[in-house]
Amino acid sequence: MRSSILRRLLLVVITIVAGGLVSATLVRCAPGFGADERQLDSRLSSDTIQAIQNAHADESNIVRFFFASVCKTLRGDFGVSRSLNRPVRQLLQERAAVTAALAGKGLALAWLTAALMVFATWFVRSAALGLSVTLLSGTLLCLPAGVLALLAILLNQPAYAVIALIVYPKVHRYLSNMVEAVRGMPHILTARAKGASESRMFLWHVVPVIKREVLALAGVSIGIAISAAIPVEALCGIPGIGQLTWQAALARDLPLLNNVAMLVIGCVVLANSGADLLGEEPRRGA
Amino acid sequence: MKRLRVAAATLACVLVFLSVAGSLAPRFDYSRQDREHIGSAPSPGHWLGTDDLGRDRFARLLHGTRVSLLLAPAAAVVSMLLAFAIGAVPGFAGGFAERAAKTAIDLVLSIPWLFLLLIVRAMLPLNTSPGTSVTITFLVLGLLGWAAPARILLARARSMRQAEFIILARSTGIAPYRLLCRHVMPNLRPVLLAHFWISVPIFILSEANLSILGLGVAEPLPSLGSLLRELETVLSLRTDIWRFAPLVMLVMIVSSLQIAVSKQEVPS
Numbered sequence: 001m002r003s004s005i006l007r008r009l010l011l012v013v014i015t016i017v018a019g020g021l022v023s024a025t026l027v028r029c030a031p032g033f034g035a036d037e038r039q040l041d042s043r044l045s046s047d048t049i050q051a052i053q054n055a056h057a058d059e060s061n062i063v064r065f066f067f068a069s070v071c072k073t074l075r076g077d078f079g080v081s082r083s084l085n086r087p088v089r090q091l092l093q094e095r096a097a098v099t100a101a102l103a104g105k106g107l108a109l110a111w112l113t114a115a116l117m118v119f120a121t122w123f124v125r126s127a128a129l130g131l132s133v134t135l136l137s138g139t140l141l142c143l144p145a146g147v148l149a150l151l152a153i154l155l156n157q158p159a160y161a162v163i164a165l166i167v168y169p170k171v172h173r174y175l176s177n178m179v180e181a182v183r184g185m186p187h188i189l190t191a192r193a194k195g196a197s198e199s200r201m202f203l204w205h206v207v208p209v210i211k212r213e214v215l216a217l218a219g220v221s222i223g224i225a226i227s228a229a230i231p232v233e234a235l236c237g238i239p240g241i242g243q244l245t246w247q248a249a250l251a252r253d254l255p256l257l258n259n260v261a262m263l264v265i266g267c268v269v270l271a272n273s274g275a276d277l278l279g280e281e282p283r284r285g286a
Numbered sequence: 287m288k289r290l291r292v293a294a295a296t297l298a299c300v301l302v303f304l305s306v307a308g309s310l311a312p313r314f315d316y317s318r319q320d321r322e323h324i325g326s327a328p329s330p331g332h333w334l335g336t337d338d339l340g341r342d343r344f345a346r347l348l349h350g351t352r353v354s355l356l357l358a359p360a361a362a363v364v365s366m367l368l369a370f371a372i373g374a375v376p377g378f379a380g381g382f383a384e385r386a387a388k389t390a391i392d393l394v395l396s397i398p399w400l401f402l403l404l405i406v407r408a409m410l411p412l413n414t415s416p417g418t419s420v421t422i423t424f425l426v427l428g429l430l431g432w433a434a435p436a437r438i439l440l441a442r443a444r445s446m447r448q449a450e451f452i453i454l455a456r457s458t459g460i461a462p463y464r465l466l467c468r469h470v471m472p473n474l475r476p477v478l479l480a481h482f483w484i485s486v487p488i489f490i491l492s493e494a495n496l497s498i499l500g501l502g503v504a505e506p507l508p509s510l511g512s513l514l515r516e517l518e519t520v521l522s523l524r525t526d527i528w529r530f531a532p533l534v535m536l537v538m539i540v541s542s543l544q545i546a547v548s549k550q551e552v553p554s
Binding site: 015018019023026029138139141142143144145146147150151154155223224226227228230231234235245246248249250252254257261264265268269272 | 393396398399400401404405406407408409412487491495498499500517518520523533536540541544
Protein backbone atom coordinates (compact mmCIF):
# COMPACT_ATOMS: atom_id res chain seq x y z
CA MET A 1 0.00 0.00 0.00
CA ARG A 2 2.80 2.38 0.97
CA SER A 3 4.72 1.64 -2.20
CA SER A 4 1.55 2.22 -4.21
CA ILE A 5 1.06 5.63 -2.57
CA LEU A 6 4.71 6.54 -3.19
CA ARG A 7 4.47 5.41 -6.82
CA ARG A 8 1.37 7.50 -7.39
CA LEU A 9 2.88 10.54 -5.66
CA LEU A 10 5.91 10.20 -7.91
CA LEU A 11 3.59 10.03 -10.92
CA VAL A 12 1.79 13.19 -9.71
CA VAL A 13 5.10 15.05 -9.35
CA ILE A 14 6.32 13.86 -12.77
CA THR A 15 3.03 14.87 -14.40
CA ILE A 16 3.06 18.33 -12.82
CA VAL A 17 6.71 18.87 -13.79
CA ALA A 18 6.07 17.61 -17.34
CA GLY A 19 2.89 19.68 -17.64
CA GLY A 20 4.74 22.74 -16.36
CA LEU A 21 7.63 22.12 -18.76
CA VAL A 22 5.24 21.79 -21.71
CA SER A 23 3.41 24.91 -20.58
CA ALA A 24 6.69 26.83 -20.17
CA THR A 25 7.81 25.66 -23.62
CA LEU A 26 4.56 26.92 -25.13
CA VAL A 27 4.95 30.20 -23.25
CA ARG A 28 8.52 30.52 -24.47
CA CYS A 29 7.61 29.70 -28.09
CA ALA A 30 4.52 31.92 -28.18
CA PRO A 31 4.80 34.93 -30.49
CA GLY A 32 5.57 38.10 -28.58
CA PHE A 33 7.43 36.37 -25.74
CA GLY A 34 10.02 38.66 -24.21
CA ALA A 35 8.56 41.76 -25.85
CA ASP A 36 8.03 44.56 -23.41
CA GLU A 37 5.99 47.62 -24.35
CA ARG A 38 8.33 49.77 -22.24
CA GLN A 39 10.93 49.28 -24.98
CA LEU A 40 8.77 51.51 -27.19
CA ASP A 41 8.85 54.37 -24.68
CA SER A 42 10.97 57.08 -26.30
CA ARG A 43 11.53 58.79 -22.95
CA LEU A 44 13.70 55.91 -21.71
CA SER A 45 17.44 55.99 -22.27
CA SER A 46 19.26 53.35 -24.28
CA ASP A 47 20.81 51.99 -21.06
CA THR A 48 17.36 51.46 -19.54
CA ILE A 49 16.10 49.74 -22.69
CA GLN A 50 19.21 47.55 -22.66
CA ALA A 51 18.53 46.66 -19.03
CA ILE A 52 14.95 45.67 -19.92
CA GLN A 53 16.26 43.50 -22.76
CA ASN A 54 18.82 41.89 -20.43
CA ALA A 55 16.04 41.12 -17.93
CA HIS A 56 14.37 38.97 -20.59
CA ALA A 57 17.62 37.42 -21.84
CA ASP A 58 17.62 34.81 -19.04
CA GLU A 59 14.28 33.55 -20.31
CA SER A 60 15.59 32.57 -23.76
CA ASN A 61 16.69 29.09 -22.62
CA ILE A 62 13.49 27.05 -22.09
CA VAL A 63 14.90 24.57 -19.56
CA ARG A 64 16.63 27.31 -17.54
CA PHE A 65 13.49 29.44 -17.75
CA PHE A 66 11.32 26.55 -16.52
CA PHE A 67 13.58 25.50 -13.67
CA ALA A 68 14.00 29.12 -12.60
CA SER A 69 10.21 29.46 -12.43
CA VAL A 70 9.93 26.11 -10.56
CA CYS A 71 12.54 27.26 -8.03
CA LYS A 72 10.65 30.52 -7.59
CA THR A 73 7.39 28.60 -7.15
CA LEU A 74 8.98 26.34 -4.52
CA ARG A 75 10.07 29.46 -2.64
CA GLY A 76 6.45 30.66 -2.76
CA ASP A 77 7.12 33.30 -5.40
CA PHE A 78 4.60 32.76 -8.20
CA GLY A 79 5.49 36.01 -9.95
CA VAL A 80 3.31 38.96 -10.84
CA SER A 81 0.43 38.94 -13.30
CA ARG A 82 1.20 41.29 -16.20
CA SER A 83 -2.43 41.99 -17.07
CA LEU A 84 -3.84 42.37 -13.55
CA ASN A 85 -0.63 43.77 -12.03
CA ARG A 86 -1.06 41.71 -8.88
CA PRO A 87 0.90 38.82 -7.34
CA VAL A 88 -0.18 35.52 -8.92
CA ARG A 89 -0.17 33.81 -5.52
CA GLN A 90 -2.72 36.28 -4.18
CA LEU A 91 -4.90 35.85 -7.26
CA LEU A 92 -4.82 32.05 -7.00
CA GLN A 93 -5.61 32.12 -3.27
CA GLU A 94 -8.62 34.37 -3.81
CA ARG A 95 -10.07 32.50 -6.74
CA ALA A 96 -9.35 28.85 -5.93
CA ALA A 97 -12.00 28.83 -3.20
CA VAL A 98 -14.64 30.23 -5.58
CA THR A 99 -13.94 27.57 -8.21
CA ALA A 100 -13.77 24.80 -5.60
CA ALA A 101 -17.21 25.79 -4.26
CA LEU A 102 -18.70 26.07 -7.76
CA ALA A 103 -17.25 22.79 -9.01
CA GLY A 104 -18.07 21.03 -5.73
CA LYS A 105 -21.75 22.01 -5.83
CA GLY A 106 -21.99 21.16 -9.52
CA LEU A 107 -20.34 17.78 -9.02
CA ALA A 108 -22.57 16.92 -6.07
CA LEU A 109 -25.71 17.81 -8.03
CA ALA A 110 -24.54 15.92 -11.13
CA TRP A 111 -23.65 12.76 -9.20
CA LEU A 112 -26.86 12.88 -7.19
CA THR A 113 -28.99 13.24 -10.33
CA ALA A 114 -27.06 10.54 -12.21
CA ALA A 115 -27.25 8.11 -9.28
CA LEU A 116 -30.98 8.75 -8.86
CA MET A 117 -31.59 8.21 -12.58
CA VAL A 118 -29.62 4.95 -12.61
CA PHE A 119 -31.37 3.81 -9.44
CA ALA A 120 -34.78 4.68 -10.96
CA THR A 121 -34.07 2.81 -14.20
CA TRP A 122 -32.94 -0.23 -12.16
CA PHE A 123 -36.23 -0.31 -10.27
CA VAL A 124 -38.69 0.86 -12.90
CA ARG A 125 -37.97 -1.22 -15.96
CA SER A 126 -39.84 1.05 -18.31
CA ALA A 127 -38.77 1.58 -21.90
CA ALA A 128 -40.25 5.11 -21.84
CA LEU A 129 -38.22 6.08 -18.76
CA GLY A 130 -35.05 4.59 -20.23
CA LEU A 131 -35.59 6.39 -23.53
CA SER A 132 -36.33 9.76 -21.91
CA VAL A 133 -33.27 9.52 -19.64
CA THR A 134 -31.07 8.57 -22.63
CA LEU A 135 -32.55 11.41 -24.69
CA LEU A 136 -31.90 13.93 -21.92
CA SER A 137 -28.27 12.94 -21.47
CA GLY A 138 -27.81 12.65 -25.27
CA THR A 139 -29.14 16.17 -25.81
CA LEU A 140 -26.97 17.59 -23.05
CA LEU A 141 -23.91 15.92 -24.64
CA CYS A 142 -24.67 17.85 -27.86
CA LEU A 143 -24.59 21.27 -26.18
CA PRO A 144 -21.32 23.16 -25.72
CA ALA A 145 -20.56 24.27 -22.16
CA GLY A 146 -20.58 27.91 -23.28
CA VAL A 147 -24.12 27.66 -24.62
CA LEU A 148 -25.35 26.09 -21.39
CA ALA A 149 -23.75 28.97 -19.47
CA LEU A 150 -25.47 31.54 -21.72
CA LEU A 151 -28.82 29.75 -21.32
CA ALA A 152 -28.36 29.75 -17.54
CA ILE A 153 -27.88 33.53 -17.61
CA LEU A 154 -30.96 33.93 -19.81
CA LEU A 155 -33.09 31.73 -17.55
CA ASN A 156 -31.63 33.12 -14.28
CA GLN A 157 -30.25 29.77 -13.17
CA PRO A 158 -27.26 29.33 -10.81
CA ALA A 159 -23.85 28.66 -12.35
CA TYR A 160 -23.31 25.41 -10.43
CA ALA A 161 -26.38 24.01 -12.22
CA VAL A 162 -24.50 24.49 -15.51
CA ILE A 163 -21.51 22.54 -14.16
CA ALA A 164 -23.97 19.84 -13.11
CA LEU A 165 -25.55 19.78 -16.58
CA ILE A 166 -22.12 19.39 -18.19
CA VAL A 167 -20.91 16.66 -15.83
CA TYR A 168 -24.23 14.78 -15.50
CA PRO A 169 -24.52 13.21 -18.99
CA LYS A 170 -20.96 11.84 -18.89
CA VAL A 171 -21.36 10.42 -15.39
CA HIS A 172 -24.81 9.03 -16.17
CA ARG A 173 -23.66 7.34 -19.36
CA TYR A 174 -20.78 5.52 -17.70
CA LEU A 175 -22.77 4.67 -14.56
CA SER A 176 -25.68 3.21 -16.49
CA ASN A 177 -23.31 1.23 -18.74
CA MET A 178 -21.60 -0.22 -15.66
CA VAL A 179 -24.91 -1.13 -14.03
CA GLU A 180 -26.25 -2.66 -17.25
CA ALA A 181 -23.10 -4.77 -17.55
CA VAL A 182 -23.61 -6.10 -14.02
CA ARG A 183 -27.36 -6.75 -14.51
CA GLY A 184 -26.74 -9.95 -16.49
CA MET A 185 -24.01 -11.37 -14.20
CA PRO A 186 -24.58 -14.83 -12.70
CA HIS A 187 -24.54 -13.65 -9.07
CA ILE A 188 -27.33 -11.15 -9.82
CA LEU A 189 -29.41 -13.81 -11.53
CA THR A 190 -28.85 -16.13 -8.55
CA ALA A 191 -29.82 -13.40 -6.07
CA ARG A 192 -32.95 -12.64 -8.08
CA ALA A 193 -33.83 -16.35 -8.25
CA LYS A 194 -33.47 -16.54 -4.47
CA GLY A 195 -36.01 -13.72 -4.15
CA ALA A 196 -33.73 -10.86 -3.04
CA SER A 197 -35.40 -7.46 -3.22
CA GLU A 198 -34.33 -5.01 -5.95
CA SER A 199 -32.91 -2.47 -3.49
CA ARG A 200 -30.94 -5.17 -1.65
CA MET A 201 -29.62 -6.47 -4.95
CA PHE A 202 -28.57 -2.99 -6.03
CA LEU A 203 -26.86 -2.08 -2.77
CA TRP A 204 -25.28 -5.46 -1.93
CA HIS A 205 -24.60 -7.03 -5.30
CA VAL A 206 -24.22 -4.19 -7.82
CA VAL A 207 -22.52 -1.39 -5.87
CA PRO A 208 -19.59 -3.52 -4.58
CA VAL A 209 -18.88 -4.79 -8.11
CA ILE A 210 -18.78 -1.33 -9.70
CA LYS A 211 -17.21 0.47 -6.69
CA ARG A 212 -13.73 0.66 -8.18
CA GLU A 213 -14.89 2.00 -11.56
CA VAL A 214 -17.21 4.50 -9.82
CA LEU A 215 -14.26 5.86 -7.82
CA ALA A 216 -12.19 6.18 -10.99
CA LEU A 217 -15.11 7.97 -12.67
CA ALA A 218 -15.34 10.31 -9.66
CA GLY A 219 -11.71 11.28 -10.21
CA VAL A 220 -12.27 11.87 -13.91
CA SER A 221 -15.41 13.92 -13.23
CA ILE A 222 -13.36 16.39 -11.16
CA GLY A 223 -11.29 17.13 -14.26
CA ILE A 224 -14.45 17.58 -16.33
CA ALA A 225 -15.87 20.00 -13.72
CA ILE A 226 -12.67 22.06 -13.58
CA SER A 227 -12.58 22.19 -17.36
CA ALA A 228 -16.24 23.23 -17.50
CA ALA A 229 -15.61 25.98 -14.98
CA ILE A 230 -13.66 27.99 -17.59
CA PRO A 231 -16.56 28.90 -19.92
CA VAL A 232 -19.07 28.98 -17.06
CA GLU A 233 -17.08 31.42 -14.93
CA ALA A 234 -16.03 33.48 -17.95
CA LEU A 235 -19.56 33.91 -19.27
CA CYS A 236 -21.41 34.13 -15.94
CA GLY A 237 -18.87 36.65 -14.56
CA ILE A 238 -17.78 34.54 -11.58
CA PRO A 239 -14.31 35.49 -10.25
CA GLY A 240 -12.78 32.01 -10.08
CA ILE A 241 -9.80 30.17 -11.57
CA GLY A 242 -11.73 29.59 -14.82
CA GLN A 243 -12.33 33.29 -15.36
CA LEU A 244 -8.70 33.98 -14.43
CA THR A 245 -7.54 31.47 -17.06
CA TRP A 246 -9.76 33.07 -19.68
CA GLN A 247 -8.60 36.60 -18.80
CA ALA A 248 -4.97 35.48 -18.85
CA ALA A 249 -5.53 33.81 -22.22
CA LEU A 250 -7.12 36.89 -23.78
CA ALA A 251 -4.50 39.24 -22.31
CA ARG A 252 -1.70 36.74 -23.14
CA ASP A 253 -0.57 36.95 -19.53
CA LEU A 254 1.86 34.07 -19.90
CA PRO A 255 3.34 33.84 -16.37
CA LEU A 256 -0.18 33.67 -14.95
CA LEU A 257 -1.20 31.01 -17.49
CA ASN A 258 1.86 28.93 -16.63
CA ASN A 259 1.05 28.93 -12.91
CA VAL A 260 -2.66 28.26 -13.45
CA ALA A 261 -1.77 25.35 -15.76
CA MET A 262 0.43 23.75 -13.08
CA LEU A 263 -2.25 24.26 -10.42
CA VAL A 264 -5.02 22.74 -12.54
CA ILE A 265 -2.90 19.81 -13.72
CA GLY A 266 -1.86 19.17 -10.11
CA CYS A 267 -5.48 19.17 -8.88
CA VAL A 268 -6.70 16.86 -11.65
CA VAL A 269 -3.82 14.38 -11.34
CA LEU A 270 -4.14 14.31 -7.55
CA ALA A 271 -7.89 13.67 -7.84
CA ASN A 272 -7.35 10.85 -10.34
CA SER A 273 -4.56 9.25 -8.31
CA GLY A 274 -6.56 9.57 -5.08
CA ALA A 275 -9.56 7.91 -6.70
CA ASP A 276 -7.39 5.08 -8.06
CA LEU A 277 -5.77 4.59 -4.67
CA LEU A 278 -9.12 4.42 -2.87
CA GLY A 279 -10.38 1.88 -5.39
CA GLU A 280 -7.35 -0.39 -5.05
CA GLU A 281 -8.04 -3.79 -3.47
CA PRO A 282 -5.80 -4.45 -0.45
CA ARG A 283 -3.34 -7.25 -1.19
CA ARG A 284 -3.84 -10.52 0.61
CA GLY A 285 -1.42 -10.98 3.48
CA ALA A 286 -0.45 -7.31 3.41
CA MET B 287 -31.66 1.00 -33.93
CA LYS B 288 -30.27 0.41 -37.40
CA ARG B 289 -33.07 2.52 -38.90
CA LEU B 290 -32.31 5.32 -36.48
CA ARG B 291 -28.64 5.19 -37.45
CA VAL B 292 -29.49 5.27 -41.14
CA ALA B 293 -31.87 8.22 -40.55
CA ALA B 294 -29.18 10.06 -38.56
CA ALA B 295 -26.55 9.45 -41.25
CA THR B 296 -28.99 10.64 -43.94
CA LEU B 297 -29.76 13.80 -41.94
CA ALA B 298 -26.04 14.49 -41.53
CA CYS B 299 -25.50 14.05 -45.29
CA VAL B 300 -28.45 16.35 -46.10
CA LEU B 301 -27.12 19.04 -43.76
CA VAL B 302 -23.65 18.82 -45.31
CA PHE B 303 -25.11 19.06 -48.82
CA LEU B 304 -27.42 21.98 -47.95
CA SER B 305 -24.71 23.97 -46.22
CA VAL B 306 -22.16 23.43 -49.00
CA ALA B 307 -24.61 24.00 -51.87
CA GLY B 308 -26.35 26.93 -50.17
CA SER B 309 -23.14 28.72 -49.25
CA LEU B 310 -21.98 28.56 -52.89
CA ALA B 311 -25.07 30.47 -54.06
CA PRO B 312 -24.22 34.15 -54.68
CA ARG B 313 -27.45 35.21 -52.97
CA PHE B 314 -26.08 34.01 -49.64
CA ASP B 315 -23.05 36.22 -49.06
CA TYR B 316 -22.02 36.00 -45.41
CA SER B 317 -20.32 39.41 -45.25
CA ARG B 318 -22.71 41.60 -47.27
CA GLN B 319 -24.30 44.27 -45.13
CA ASP B 320 -27.87 45.50 -45.57
CA ARG B 321 -27.72 48.91 -43.94
CA GLU B 322 -31.49 49.35 -44.35
CA HIS B 323 -32.21 46.34 -42.15
CA ILE B 324 -29.93 46.24 -39.13
CA GLY B 325 -30.88 43.74 -36.42
CA SER B 326 -34.17 43.03 -38.20
CA ALA B 327 -36.61 40.18 -37.58
CA PRO B 328 -37.13 37.38 -40.15
CA SER B 329 -38.62 38.56 -43.44
CA PRO B 330 -38.91 37.20 -47.02
CA GLY B 331 -35.61 38.95 -47.83
CA HIS B 332 -33.79 37.65 -44.75
CA TRP B 333 -35.22 34.31 -43.62
CA LEU B 334 -33.58 34.44 -40.19
CA GLY B 335 -33.34 38.22 -39.95
CA THR B 336 -30.11 40.21 -39.84
CA ASP B 337 -27.48 40.68 -37.16
CA ASP B 338 -26.29 43.94 -35.56
CA LEU B 339 -24.17 44.73 -38.63
CA GLY B 340 -27.03 44.06 -41.08
CA ARG B 341 -25.65 40.72 -42.31
CA ASP B 342 -28.06 37.97 -43.30
CA ARG B 343 -28.24 35.39 -40.50
CA PHE B 344 -29.31 32.55 -42.80
CA ALA B 345 -26.36 33.13 -45.15
CA ARG B 346 -24.00 33.22 -42.17
CA LEU B 347 -25.54 30.02 -40.81
CA LEU B 348 -24.96 28.23 -44.13
CA HIS B 349 -21.35 29.39 -44.35
CA GLY B 350 -20.71 28.74 -40.64
CA THR B 351 -22.05 25.20 -40.92
CA ARG B 352 -19.88 24.60 -43.99
CA VAL B 353 -16.76 25.86 -42.20
CA SER B 354 -17.38 23.63 -39.18
CA LEU B 355 -18.43 20.60 -41.21
CA LEU B 356 -15.46 20.73 -43.56
CA LEU B 357 -12.75 21.65 -41.10
CA ALA B 358 -13.71 19.39 -38.19
CA PRO B 359 -13.13 16.25 -40.33
CA ALA B 360 -9.84 17.78 -41.54
CA ALA B 361 -8.78 18.25 -37.91
CA ALA B 362 -9.88 14.67 -37.20
CA VAL B 363 -7.61 13.43 -40.02
CA VAL B 364 -4.62 15.26 -38.46
CA SER B 365 -5.55 13.82 -35.09
CA MET B 366 -5.81 10.24 -36.43
CA LEU B 367 -2.45 10.52 -38.23
CA LEU B 368 -0.82 11.64 -34.99
CA ALA B 369 -2.61 8.92 -33.05
CA PHE B 370 -1.26 6.33 -35.47
CA ALA B 371 2.28 7.72 -35.28
CA ILE B 372 2.30 8.13 -31.47
CA GLY B 373 0.13 5.13 -30.55
CA ALA B 374 0.23 2.38 -33.16
CA VAL B 375 3.86 2.57 -34.30
CA PRO B 376 5.46 2.43 -30.81
CA GLY B 377 2.82 -0.11 -29.72
CA PHE B 378 3.85 -2.37 -32.55
CA ALA B 379 7.57 -1.73 -32.01
CA GLY B 380 7.36 -2.47 -28.25
CA GLY B 381 10.14 -1.92 -25.70
CA PHE B 382 11.21 1.57 -24.69
CA ALA B 383 9.26 3.26 -27.49
CA GLU B 384 6.04 1.68 -26.26
CA ARG B 385 6.65 2.66 -22.63
CA ALA B 386 7.57 6.24 -23.62
CA ALA B 387 4.48 6.56 -25.81
CA LYS B 388 2.23 5.18 -23.06
CA THR B 389 3.64 7.69 -20.54
CA ALA B 390 3.21 10.58 -23.00
CA ILE B 391 -0.39 9.54 -23.72
CA ASP B 392 -1.21 9.26 -20.01
CA LEU B 393 0.32 12.69 -19.40
CA VAL B 394 -1.77 14.34 -22.10
CA LEU B 395 -4.92 12.53 -21.00
CA SER B 396 -4.46 13.74 -17.43
CA ILE B 397 -4.79 17.38 -18.52
CA PRO B 398 -8.40 18.62 -18.89
CA TRP B 399 -9.18 18.87 -22.62
CA LEU B 400 -10.82 22.32 -22.72
CA PHE B 401 -8.19 23.76 -20.42
CA LEU B 402 -5.36 22.46 -22.59
CA LEU B 403 -7.10 23.76 -25.69
CA LEU B 404 -7.57 27.21 -24.19
CA ILE B 405 -3.96 27.46 -23.03
CA VAL B 406 -2.51 26.36 -26.37
CA ARG B 407 -4.88 28.52 -28.40
CA ALA B 408 -4.03 31.52 -26.21
CA MET B 409 -0.32 31.06 -26.95
CA LEU B 410 -0.95 31.44 -30.67
CA PRO B 411 -1.68 34.75 -32.41
CA LEU B 412 -5.22 36.05 -31.90
CA ASN B 413 -5.21 39.16 -34.10
CA THR B 414 -4.82 37.33 -37.40
CA SER B 415 -6.81 37.24 -40.63
CA PRO B 416 -10.07 35.19 -40.55
CA GLY B 417 -8.55 32.49 -42.78
CA THR B 418 -5.50 32.12 -40.54
CA SER B 419 -7.58 32.08 -37.37
CA VAL B 420 -9.85 29.31 -38.66
CA THR B 421 -6.80 27.27 -39.73
CA ILE B 422 -5.08 27.77 -36.37
CA THR B 423 -8.21 26.86 -34.42
CA PHE B 424 -8.87 23.59 -36.21
CA LEU B 425 -5.18 22.73 -36.43
CA VAL B 426 -4.86 23.09 -32.67
CA LEU B 427 -7.88 20.80 -32.26
CA GLY B 428 -6.27 18.24 -34.54
CA LEU B 429 -2.87 18.48 -32.88
CA LEU B 430 -4.27 18.03 -29.38
CA GLY B 431 -7.00 15.46 -29.98
CA TRP B 432 -4.74 12.43 -30.59
CA ALA B 433 -4.33 11.09 -27.07
CA ALA B 434 -7.54 9.05 -26.59
CA PRO B 435 -7.39 7.23 -29.96
CA ALA B 436 -3.61 6.77 -29.57
CA ARG B 437 -4.13 4.84 -26.36
CA ILE B 438 -6.53 2.43 -28.05
CA LEU B 439 -4.34 2.09 -31.14
CA LEU B 440 -1.35 1.35 -28.92
CA ALA B 441 -3.22 -1.46 -27.18
CA ARG B 442 -4.46 -2.84 -30.50
CA ALA B 443 -1.00 -2.71 -32.12
CA ARG B 444 0.58 -4.36 -29.09
CA SER B 445 -1.89 -7.24 -29.24
CA MET B 446 -1.12 -7.59 -32.95
CA ARG B 447 2.64 -7.98 -32.36
CA GLN B 448 2.37 -11.68 -31.62
CA ALA B 449 -0.39 -12.43 -34.15
CA GLU B 450 0.26 -15.39 -36.42
CA PHE B 451 0.03 -13.46 -39.67
CA ILE B 452 2.61 -10.95 -38.38
CA ILE B 453 5.00 -13.73 -37.35
CA LEU B 454 4.50 -15.34 -40.75
CA ALA B 455 5.13 -12.06 -42.55
CA ARG B 456 8.25 -11.46 -40.45
CA SER B 457 9.56 -14.94 -41.26
CA THR B 458 9.43 -14.07 -44.95
CA GLY B 459 11.89 -11.24 -44.30
CA ILE B 460 9.51 -8.36 -44.96
CA ALA B 461 10.82 -4.83 -44.31
CA PRO B 462 9.44 -3.16 -41.12
CA TYR B 463 7.97 -0.24 -43.09
CA ARG B 464 6.21 -2.60 -45.47
CA LEU B 465 4.98 -4.73 -42.56
CA LEU B 466 3.47 -1.63 -40.95
CA CYS B 467 1.81 -0.39 -44.15
CA ARG B 468 0.66 -3.71 -45.60
CA HIS B 469 -0.30 -5.71 -42.50
CA VAL B 470 -0.72 -3.50 -39.44
CA MET B 471 -2.45 -0.47 -40.93
CA PRO B 472 -5.27 -2.36 -42.70
CA ASN B 473 -6.07 -4.16 -39.45
CA LEU B 474 -6.19 -0.89 -37.52
CA ARG B 475 -8.35 0.85 -40.13
CA PRO B 476 -11.73 0.06 -38.45
CA VAL B 477 -10.51 1.51 -35.13
CA LEU B 478 -9.10 4.58 -36.88
CA LEU B 479 -12.34 5.12 -38.80
CA ALA B 480 -14.50 4.74 -35.70
CA HIS B 481 -12.39 7.24 -33.80
CA PHE B 482 -12.37 9.59 -36.76
CA TRP B 483 -16.18 9.76 -36.68
CA ILE B 484 -16.20 10.12 -32.89
CA SER B 485 -13.71 13.00 -33.09
CA VAL B 486 -15.72 15.06 -35.60
CA PRO B 487 -18.59 16.04 -33.24
CA ILE B 488 -16.11 16.52 -30.38
CA PHE B 489 -14.11 18.96 -32.50
CA ILE B 490 -17.26 20.82 -33.61
CA LEU B 491 -18.27 21.26 -29.96
CA SER B 492 -14.76 22.28 -28.92
CA GLU B 493 -14.58 24.90 -31.67
CA ALA B 494 -17.95 26.20 -30.47
CA ASN B 495 -16.64 26.54 -26.92
CA LEU B 496 -13.48 28.31 -28.07
CA SER B 497 -15.41 30.69 -30.33
CA ILE B 498 -17.95 31.54 -27.60
CA LEU B 499 -14.99 32.54 -25.43
CA GLY B 500 -13.54 34.70 -28.21
CA LEU B 501 -10.60 32.40 -28.96
CA GLY B 502 -11.92 30.72 -32.07
CA VAL B 503 -12.66 31.81 -35.63
CA ALA B 504 -12.23 35.55 -36.19
CA GLU B 505 -14.84 37.88 -37.71
CA PRO B 506 -16.20 38.26 -40.34
CA LEU B 507 -15.79 34.53 -41.17
CA PRO B 508 -18.62 32.61 -39.50
CA SER B 509 -18.46 29.20 -37.85
CA LEU B 510 -21.11 27.46 -35.77
CA GLY B 511 -19.23 28.55 -32.64
CA SER B 512 -18.84 32.20 -33.61
CA LEU B 513 -22.56 32.35 -34.54
CA LEU B 514 -23.44 31.09 -31.07
CA ARG B 515 -21.73 34.13 -29.56
CA GLU B 516 -24.80 36.08 -30.62
CA LEU B 517 -26.76 34.30 -27.88
CA GLU B 518 -24.98 36.61 -25.41
CA THR B 519 -27.24 39.45 -26.55
CA VAL B 520 -30.52 37.50 -26.55
CA LEU B 521 -32.88 39.14 -24.06
CA SER B 522 -35.91 36.88 -24.26
CA LEU B 523 -36.56 33.33 -25.46
CA ARG B 524 -40.02 34.31 -26.74
CA THR B 525 -39.14 37.34 -28.89
CA ASP B 526 -35.72 36.23 -30.20
CA ILE B 527 -36.43 32.57 -30.87
CA TRP B 528 -35.00 32.59 -34.43
CA ARG B 529 -31.60 33.56 -33.04
CA PHE B 530 -31.34 30.03 -31.71
CA ALA B 531 -31.11 28.65 -35.26
CA PRO B 532 -27.31 28.04 -35.02
CA LEU B 533 -27.86 26.13 -31.78
CA VAL B 534 -30.56 23.98 -33.39
CA MET B 535 -28.24 23.34 -36.34
CA LEU B 536 -25.36 22.41 -33.99
CA VAL B 537 -27.53 20.01 -32.00
CA MET B 538 -28.85 18.41 -35.20
CA ILE B 539 -25.36 17.92 -36.63
CA VAL B 540 -23.71 16.66 -33.45
CA SER B 541 -26.58 14.37 -32.46
CA SER B 542 -26.92 12.89 -35.95
CA LEU B 543 -23.17 12.22 -36.07
CA GLN B 544 -23.21 10.70 -32.59
CA ILE B 545 -26.18 8.45 -33.36
CA ALA B 546 -24.75 7.43 -36.74
CA VAL B 547 -21.52 6.18 -35.12
CA SER B 548 -23.03 4.98 -31.84
CA LYS B 549 -22.92 1.26 -32.58
CA GLN B 550 -19.70 1.12 -34.54
CA GLU B 551 -17.09 -1.17 -33.18
CA VAL B 552 -14.99 0.97 -30.83
CA PRO B 553 -12.76 -1.23 -28.70
CA SER B 554 -12.09 0.18 -25.24
